[in-house]
Amino acid sequence: MMIKITLPDGAIREYASGVTGMEIATSISPRLAAEVLAITVNGEVFDLGRAINSDAHIKLHKFDDVEGKHAFWHTSAHILAEAVESIFPGTKFGIGPAIENGFYYDIELPDGRVLSENDFDDINKKMLELSQKDSTVTRKETSKADALKYFETKGDYYKTELISELEDGTITLYSQGNFTDLCRGPHIPTTGHIKAIQVLSLAGAYWRNDESRKQLTRVYGISFPKQKMLEEYLLMLEEAKKRDHRKIGKELELFHFSPKVGMGMALWLPKGTMLRDRLEGWLTAELKKRDYEMVKTPHIGSVELYKTSGHFEKYGKDSFQPITTPQEGESFMLKPMNCPHHVEIFKARQYSYKDLPYRMAEFGTVYRYEQHGELHGLTRVRCFTQDDAHVFCRPDQVKDEFKKIIELVMFVFKSLNFNEYKSQISLRDPENPSKYIGTDENWNKAEQAIQEAAEEMGLKPTVEIGEAAFYGPKLDFMVKDALGRTWQLGTIQVDYNLPERFELEYKGADNQMHQPIMLHRAIFGSMERFIAVLIEHTAGKFPLWLTPQQVVLLPISEKYNDYAKKVLELLKNYDIRGQIDERDEKIGRKIRDNELKRIPYLLVIGEKEEASENLSVRKQGQGDLGAMSIPDFADLINKEIKEYFNN
């Protein structure tokens, strides 16, 4: 029997039923066959060797696809396990998945041995050797009894625990070389694709994420189809480590975490507060130009509010628990979202169609519970401040409002030197209309409006069908940082749900009451996460207009502290901000320490400077700029800031 295979470009080819992904790739081009790693068949990712038995839409994946990388790294995890087992026979294995960048395997060495960095070389050598054998990776469906028997015989008690919870008939094993693993797949066809593979680091990980169970060793690794790609990745990792916002945040005294206050809740130190306040102030000024109105709301709301909004159900046992009070039946929640508060502000008065759009903005703090182990610097926190806004508008205003918000997003990205960004439109699945709230007419209108707005603003968004939230379609923005890493930032979402639940209304030109549409939008996303991204993007060298300290004055001895104070006051008149390094240290040490703190300009103050009333100026990364008068220096600074915004 013949089946029809539809390629991504719409072309249809006929093959005998039972054809494999590899056979399809070979039939298209031998070169493709040499590079292909996995195949998506009707939305599901398969091994290339697995038979296709009916008509299907397919997509072949090379390493540059997420799906290709995933299979590649998944097989690499098995290679890691095979290598460890051959070096340390009797090792017990937990789980070994592919992750966003690379893979890991949770292991327990025999006889209480503990893996250390000293073992990395041996493992790396063995992994490369196993890869180069170019073993075929084979998939085998098996009965639960057989699977249990196999791993019981091997003594792999973590695997038998996993198998015992699986349903018979769903169990598959994958093998390469001498190693067989319980696995759902998919995997790449042969290990020879892996040309470069390496262990990166170790961590502790409780079995099944349960602190009462045993702690295994999590071995992280990375692999690539080319040696050069590994080298580039390791360089990037090294650079990323230098730019780690947690490290720079500490060096620049921007923020601090105190376990006693609470994990995952940043304390903003004076310099970090200045940075954040400047960012907020700058964005607020832009919002006001664009006719947003600023509001302020408390950080808690009654449970009733969140029952009406529907958030109460979503933030259940896994979340911060409600706050009760001495009054029976009264309880509050830490705000998981700002929207319900803004809706209550909207409801404080009445509206005619002329009063819309109403753009309401707040730097609003929300609280989301994250497991201790999931917390990470400012990027995964338990309390963060969104640059949140809600636009209440008529259906005919959606397109225009989207265009205005897109303009703002692009303005902000450009102003902060995020020159590469992508966008994605998420639409509903037209085959599942019952999944969504809101009328067909409004959905169609809004989806069209978003697409037209994006096009008219010159965006080239990818469009994902079925990725919309149940309450409305949306447009998301992702930026690339200086290391090429992608970060999700801004979002614009249409919401038909809250206006319905809170019974919002305005009086139309027809004198009838109508329901407004609500847009949610954030540009930075959260101040915490955005500042983390900004630190890693700039390596802590913030633009001159934004940086907390533009200059530091370095008196060469205590004798010149007073004159330095005078100079600092004069600079303040030119809107230049900074401080004096009054420490009793040699000038060389003062220069070094302040350069490490990424201070853009250092001003050495000594006898010559006091006598001449000139400044000796050093610029970060450029060294000595020579002597100049205070007005000339102010010009220099203000020109640099002006040029920054003109670029």
Place this chain on the structure above:
Amino acid sequence: MMIKITLPDGAIREYASGVTGMEIATSISPRLAAEVLAITVNGEVFDLGRAINSDAHIKLHKFDDVEGKHAFWHTSAHILAEAVESIFPGTKFGIGPAIENGFYYDIELPDGRVLSENDFDDINKKMLELSQKDSTVTRKETSKADALKYFETKGDYYKTELISELEDGTITLYSQGNFTDLCRGPHIPTTGHIKAIQVLSLAGAYWRNDESRKQLTRVYGISFPKQKMLEEYLLMLEEAKKRDHRKIGKELELFHFSPKVGMGMALWLPKGTMLRDRLEGWLTAELKKRDYEMVKTPHIGSVELYKTSGHFEKYGKDSFQPITTPQEGESFMLKPMNCPHHVEIFKARQYSYKDLPYRMAEFGTVYRYEQHGELHGLTRVRCFTQDDAHVFCRPDQVKDEFKKIIELVMFVFKSLNFNEYKSQISLRDPENPSKYIGTDENWNKAEQAIQEAAEEMGLKPTVEIGEAAFYGPKLDFMVKDALGRTWQLGTIQVDYNLPERFELEYKGADNQMHQPIMLHRAIFGSMERFIAVLIEHTAGKFPLWLTPQQVVLLPISEKYNDYAKKVLELLKNYDIRGQIDERDEKIGRKIRDNELKRIPYLLVIGEKEEASENLSVRKQGQGDLGAMSIPDFADLINKEIKEYFNN
């Protein structure tokens, strides 16, 4: 036997044991005897007729003392009850205390009758009649059995409930005319002192503040020793009603309370947010000039933090309850205070004696549970933002820091036109040193420093011995508003406790570790309360530099909306802020509505204005100022602001 009576001025007089307050007053002067209402004997307030049986320090109270007013209004409450009983025989009485301004009695009329405003005239007439009888108020100690019998006979079941919970031997009854009440006193000697007395309002009040018990009618009243005082008071009440910040806040769209978000938690509307942001921005600029460093902290902290600080014990069952999380043993509290968070920031690094003082400031939001019935607009809320700061300093810096803070407080009061203020220093009770934490030496030094600082800054504080907190002495500021009402605002407090509990330290010049002293201070107190006071002080006519809208442009018809937009943009270049009243209303209506909104300047925009490029300017309270060019108008505004700060 003779006893020694010491007067407030230190003079000692001898009297026979058993002498009464009234006899002492009479012996001093007949005029005093005519005015005196109560007496404090060794710290306890007595009736004037009560015998004094041992040596005592005394103070005689007239109506201008709090103690005198209290007795006066307490007796007035009994007069109210007597009047109600005579008009509605069979009325049941709850409690009837003196309050800050006047008195109330909780009553239940017989046969399910409900008191209404229509009854006020009758009650007022009867009260005055009873007062004018000049009945003597007599005190009688009684046994529990006799007291129970008396009120049981009368059928006064609320009173019998109260008596049944009292200990025998502690029960006193007070009588005047035909009315006897269970009461601890003290009372004024005769009812004739009450020359003016009046019922003010009614409210519902659950018996014993318990919602499951019966709701009684709370009858509020006021009384004075002179008719003229009552008239002045009623005028003030009327003016206060007009200035009620809840009323003006609604009219000016400053803030809103939504029961769904939560009672007692303000939602700041756009104009209120502008007002608050301007106040915060202005104070922040002043703080930065004075070398404060701004920080930002989350609104929750772990229970452990508050156990260390000692706040956990203080905010118990009566408070917002702790927030638990999915992790066993982990729990957080809504911040009742900002200090522990600031202490954790302080602890993030090390300090030498040269690094102090460290002045750390935050507009920090705290949460305090108040009973529903206690909430009142912005003055009694459940969530408020303090203009909080903590100064960590050496013992030898306390005086200088106090002087700097006093300077700031005086600057702020002057800038906001609070021209009358008082201050009070609270010192420890030297006879109870064990009540206080911190060394004698530090207390002595700090108390002396505060007193010297206050004197050197020209304050004339009252000094209250024994009023210091257990953790340190303090200085409080009270302002008088335009109606002569007093509001407690700023406070400066020394704290030896938190540095001890958190083991704070710095390295001294002697290379040894020392404990810094912590000063708590707030100027506004809370933003919510301060804005309430500011609204009532200014009747919503905020100073021009602070007001959210300096101008409103009034196009005389839709035709001029576009030109109005152009003018508004031009005004923005001069830092003048405002909006356009684009409503389709007659110009007269627009002027009236915007004058009601206390907009300082109204600009009428029509054909003449567009042609001449001039503005037609109307000023709040002054009417038409005629035509002027935009630059001239900008000058006018900026001059008015400058003059405001120069006054």
